[in-house]
Amino acid sequence: MLKQLDHVHSPTLKAVLLCDIGANFNHFGTPHDALTFLGQALAVTVEHDLHFSRILVRENLGQTLLQLGRLEEGEHFLKEGLDEAVAGGYDRWEAxxxxxxxxxxxMTGDVQAGYEHLIRATQVAQHVKDSYLASTSASTLGRALRRLGQLEDACHHLEMGLRIAQDADLLGPCKLAHQELSELLAQQGNFEKALRHFQQFHELAMKVQLEESRRHAQLLILQQELDREREQSESHRQTNDELRRAHSVMQRQAEELTRLASEDTLTGLANRRQFMRDLAVKKADGTSFAVTLIDVDHFKSVNDCFGHPVGDQVLIKLGQLFSQHTRADDAVARIGGEEFAVLLAVPDAVRAREVAERIREAVAAHGWNEIAPELAVTVSVGIVLGEEAEEQDNLLRLADARLYEAKQSGRNKVV
Known part of the structure; x- marks a missing residue:
């Protein structure tokens, strides 16, 4: 599309192509590049008074600005696009x-207003019979209802979103619904069912990651081709230099993709996938170890009272504290929203409990008011020795049960 833009004379087609290019750059994680093309697309729609194309561009532009943290501008474009979609009778784009x-x-705290938009989006999606939109709307509504504490209604909408996505064989919406259902069921204490949904989410996440890596590689190839075309008039030496640099960039990006596949982006710790790999290795080598599951007590209240940015800072600091109070041969990971796991290379339960207590005490004693006045954070811990179960999943279930026991017995405890 980039190659053909100069040959496109239809304003509508040019606006749509620019918008699609911007959406793809945004999808591949380069929102600044996306903003350039989307700005050009908006200029075309304004110059030629293209009503429908302007709605399409504003939706993508709003999403990109939100991703860049420019929330007020992003909301402005989304609301303008919504007003035009409603006025023009474009039901699908309204949804x-x-x-x-x-x-x-x-997500930013105006839960009631968000809930009202999502209710309407779900109704419109069902009316226009768009499976992707209906599934995504239902799942997103379920997440909002969960934030409002309406867990039964949230579960209903998430299950509905999952059914629609499965019937239409939609990979992304299926992954979203499984993830939300896993967290909601765990919140309700239905850990067995939550684990099944998490396993489904994990399998789909792997497929999505592979597909994203493949598409990202295709984008890199396209960028390399464009670089070669632009530099055909330069000397052979310059071309070779550019190719070497492009190859170096591709190598770095491939390394970055590998890192992202095993690292939690917020805390920099290992993610659940990497933790499960480390656990499998530890199981196979026959040495003594313990699995420690750590959950932040009343984390929802931290987000609700202090806001999600403070919640993120708490999670980052917790990751630092856990790393500080474990050894280099231990493995610390963030495996869920506010749930962490530590793989301890210890000989017995006494040593495992000593480390876990040290972690718990360090969290309770930390000066959390540096992040926000009157903020206090504690954690509950569940420990299981590697010899207590043969299968990884059974080990984690046992550790999760002990974590649940720690929470039920008053929190800020090690069981």
Whole structure:
């Protein structure tokens, strides 16, 4: 599309192509590049008064600005696009815009307004019979209802979103619904069912990661081709230099993709996938070890009272504290929203409990008011020795049960 833009004379087609290019750059994690093309697309729609194309561009532009943290501008474009979609009777785009805006408002604290947009988005999606939109709207509505504490209704909408996605064989929406259901069921104490949904989410996440890596590689190849075309007039030496640099960039990006596949982006710790690999290795080598599951007590209250940015800072600091109070041959990971795991290279239960207590005490004693006044954080810990179960999943279930026992017995405890 980039190659053909100069040959496109239809304003509508040019606007749509620019918008699609911007959306793809945004999807591949380069929102600044996306913003350039989307700005050009918006200029074309304004110059030629292209009503429908302007709605499409504003939806993508709003999403990109939100991703860049420019929330007020992002909301502005989404609301303008929504007004035009409603006025023009474009039901499908009304639903898309309400879904995007509703999710953003719910995530940034205006839960009621977000909930109202998502209710309307779900109704419109069902009316226009768009499976992707209906599934995403239902799942996003379920997440918002969970934030409002309406767990039964949230479960209903998430299961509905999952059914629609499965019937239409939609990989991304299936992954989203499984993830949300896993967290909601765990919140309700239904850990067995939550684990099944998490396993499904994990399998789908792997497929999505592989597909994203493949598409990202295709984008890199395209960028390399464009570089070669632009530099055909230069000398052979310059061309070779550029190719070497492009190859170096591709190597670095491939290394970055490998890192991202095993690292939690917020805390820099290992993610669940890497933790499960480390656990499998530890199981296979026959040495003594313990699995420690750590959950932040009342973390929802931290987000609700202090805001999600403070919640993120708490998770980052916890990761640092856990790393400080474990050894180099221990493995610390963030395996869920507010759940961490530590793989301890210890000989027995006494030593494992000593380390776990040290971690718990360090968290309770930390000066959390440096992050926010009156903020206090504690953790509950469940420990299981590697010899207590043969299968990895059984080990984690046992550790999770002990973590649950620690929470039920008053929190800020090690069981």
């Amino acid at each position: 898309y815009l309400r879904c995007t805006l509703g999710e953003h408002l719910a």
